[in-house]
Every structure is written in structure tokens, then in C-alpha cells.
Amino acid sequence: MGEKLKTTNKKMILPDRPEGYDTEMNHHHKKYLFVYGPVASRRLKRSLGVDLVPFKTCSYNCVYCQIGKTKKCTLDRMEYMPVQGILEELREKLKSAAPPNYIGLAGSGEPTLHSRIGEIIEGIKALTDIPVAVLTNGSFLWKPEVRAGLAGADLVLPSLDAGSAEVFHCINRPHPDITFDKMVNGLVDFSHAFQGRIHLEVFIVKGINDSVDSVKQIAAITKDMRLDRVDLNTVSRPPAENVTASPFEALESMCTIFPCDTRVIAETHRTMIATHQSASAESDIVALLNRRPCTIEGVAKGLGLHPNEVVKHLDVLHSRGVIRAVRSNEAVFYEGIWTA
Numbered sequence: 001m002g003e004k005l006k007t008t009n010k011k012m013i014l015p016d017r018p019e020g021y022d023t024e025m026n027h028h029h030k031k032y033l034f035v036y037g038p039v040a041s042r043r044l045k046r047s048l049g050v051d052l053v054p055f056k057t058c059s060y061n062c063v064y065c066q067i068g069k070t071k072k073c074t075l076d077r078m079e080y081m082p083v084q085g086i087l088e089e090l091r092e093k094l095k096s097a098a099p100p101n102y103i104g105l106a107g108s109g110e111p112t113l114h115s116r117i118g119e120i121i122e123g124i125k126a127l128t129d130i131p132v133a134v135l136t137n138g139s140f141l142w143k144p145e146v147r148a149g150l151a152g153a154d155l156v157l158p159s160l161d162a163g164s165a166e167v168f169h170c171i172n173r174p175h176p177d178i179t180f181d182k183m184v185n186g187l188v189d190f191s192h193a194f195q196g197r198i199h200l201e202v203f204i205v206k207g208i209n210d211s212v213d214s215v216k217q218i219a220a221i222t223k224d225m226r227l228d229r230v231d232l233n234t235v236s237r238p239p240a241e242n243v244t245a246s247p248f249e250a251l252e253s254m255c256t257i258f259p260c261d262t263r264v265i266a267e268t269h270r271t272m273i274a275t276h277q278s279a280s281a282e283s284d285i286v287a288l289l290n291r292r293p294c295t296i297e298g299v300a301k302g303l304g305l306h307p308n309e310v311v312k313h314l315d316v317l318h319s320r321g322v323i324r325a326v327r328s329n330e331a332v333f334y335e336g337i338w339t340a
């Protein structure tokens with residue numbers, strides 16, 4: 001089991017810091033262990049993120065993962081982060097932040113690995129009316145307890161990147177005990193049982209699943225599902241492996257293959273959204289990267305930011321030409337570009 005909250009006379013004491021988080025007030029950023037943002041994205045607009053598992057704890061090791069290779073590939077569902085700690089932080093954050101469009105359970109791994117995700121969603125619902133969205137890779141939807149846990153969410157965004165077992169293994173590199181059929185059957189069953197909205201994300205990688213046949217196979221599965229929308233995405237920042245994006249126009253033409261409302265949500269530089277809180281974090285990141293190259297995780301640890309926030313800031317800085325990405329020893333490092 002994961003860490004339990006220590007309680008003394010009903011006063012809550014947060015557990016020891018999860019690996020990868022620096023909770024010191026080493027900067028002007030207020031530090032939270034589990035809640036981050038708000039971050040701006042095309043799918044959830046402005047959302048407050050909640051991390052339910054430690055950095056890169058996932059049942060997949062996708063070639064396109066934007067936060068790096070999976071550190072712990074597992075199917076073990078447990079209370080990785082303490083439920084009460086998450087809810088306490090969220091309550092505090094909601095007092096100080098302008099209301100976001102969503103509270104997003106996403107973070108830096110697979111959120112349905114948290115064994116008490118249903119209680120977390122219920123707890124959030126008791127705190128606020130802000131809709132709850134869950135971004136999941138969809139690998140556990142064959143489990144009745146996971147389907148029941150997600151029942152209280154308003155929006156679920158599962159992934160489906162493959163229409164065959166071969167492509168599934170190539171792009172998602174799942175834990176060996178997750179078979180393609182099990183995953184797909186779970187996804188289809190969930191789509192009919194869930195009462196909220198479902199936006200399916202299909203991530204297209206050039207040369208892996210971008211052929212018309214591959215996309216048709218994925219679309220054929222969506223015919224059996226109840227979906228509100230399909231979102232097509234592609235690589236927009238240095239991924240875990242050296243794979244490349246499908247051109248925007250190719251994605252647009254794929255939309256017609258799907259039987260329901262389908263749109264391209266790939267982030268391009270012109271669609272990036274900067275928030276007004278970004279400036280100080282960005283100048284800290286530039287200062288750090290001008291001194292030494294860092295991975296996303298390194299920046300996150302160094303500045304006490306969440307990896308998902310770091311990714312958004314790096315996108316903006318990269319588009320402005322003040323940093324660059326360098327692949328080295330199988331990891332992606334960012335470094336500052338000094339300008340006179």
C-alpha cells in the first residue's frame with residue numbers, strides 16, 4: 001500500500017515527500033505535492049491538475065510520451081498518493097486560484113493506477129462544482145472497479161492509438177499482461193456504461209500508425225463505442241523516443257475516416273497559450289538552463305514545479321527561440337541559448 005496519512009488529534013500531517021518533489025519554499029512558488037497549475041491546454045482549456053501517482057508510473061511506455069520514459073511500468077493499483085492529502089491541497093488551492101474550467105486527474109503517470117480514484121472524484125465533487133476530467137491511457141477499463149471509480153467524473157479522455165495488437169505494442173509498449181483485446185474490450189464496454197462525456201484521444205506518430213489502413217482500423221473500433229468526440233494529436237515536443245510528428249494537413253484529412261465528431265488538437269506554436277502567471281517561472285527556467293542543460297524532470301525538481309507545468313513553459317520558451325532541445329544518452333535535455 002502507498003503512504004497513509006499520519007494523524008494526530010485529527011490534525012493532518014502530510015506524508016513524507018514523494019520522490020521527485022521539492023517542497024521547500026526555495027523560490028517564490030507556493031509548493032504543492034499533488035496539485036499543480038492551472039495549466040492551459042487545448043482539450044481542457046484552463047485546468048487544475050492533480051497527480052495521483054509518482055513521476056512516470058504507468059502501465060504503458062509510449063514512444064511519444066512527452067515527459068520521458070516510464071520509470072515504473074506496473075499494473076499494481078494502490079494508494080500511491082494519500083486521498084486526504086490530495087483533497088486538502090485541492091481545497092487550499094481552490095481558495096487561492098481563479099476557478100479553472102476543469103479539475104484534471106492526469107499528472108505524470110496513469111491516474112487509474114490509483115486504487116482509490118473513485119473516492120478522490122467523490123471528494124472533489126463534495127468540494128466544488130468545477131467539472132472533473134480524467135485523462136487515462138484506457139488500459140484498465142476492463143476492470144469493473146476502475147469503471148465504477150470513474151463513474152462520478154464529468155469527462156473522461158481515454159487514449160486509443162492502435163487498431164491492431166502489432167501497432168499497440170509498437171506505439172504504447174504496454175506492460176506484458178495488458179493484451180490488445182483486453183484493452184479494447186474494456187474501452188468499448190466503458191464507453192457504453194459511463195454516463196458522462198467521452199473524448200477519445202488518438203495520437204498519431206509518423207511511420208507507426210499514420211497509414212490510411214492503420215487509421216481505418218482505429219476508426220473501426222470507434223464505431224462500436226459511444227463517443228462524444230475524437231481528438232487527433234501528434235508529436236509537438238521532444239518525445240521519449242526519436243519519433244516524428246504527422247503533418248497537420250495529414251491529420252486533418254484523417255478526420256473524415258472517423259464516424260463521429262473528430263478534430264485535430266495537436267498543439268502548434270501558434271496555438272500555445274501562455275498564462276499570465278508564466279513569466280516568473282519562465283525566467284527561472286531560462287536562468288537554470290543557461291547554467292546547465294536539464295531534462296523535464298530535472299527542471300521540475302530544481303524549481304519545485306510539476307513536470308506538466310514545465311512542459312508548457314518549455315514549449316513557450318522553445319517557440320521564442322531562447323532554449324533548445326538536445327537528445328543525449330537516450331534522454332532529452334533542454335539548454336539555454338545565450339543571446340548577447
Ligand code: SF4
Nearest residue numbers: 058060061062065137
Ligand atoms: S503518454 Fe501517458 S500512457 Fe503513455 S507512457 Fe506517457 S504517461 Fe503513460
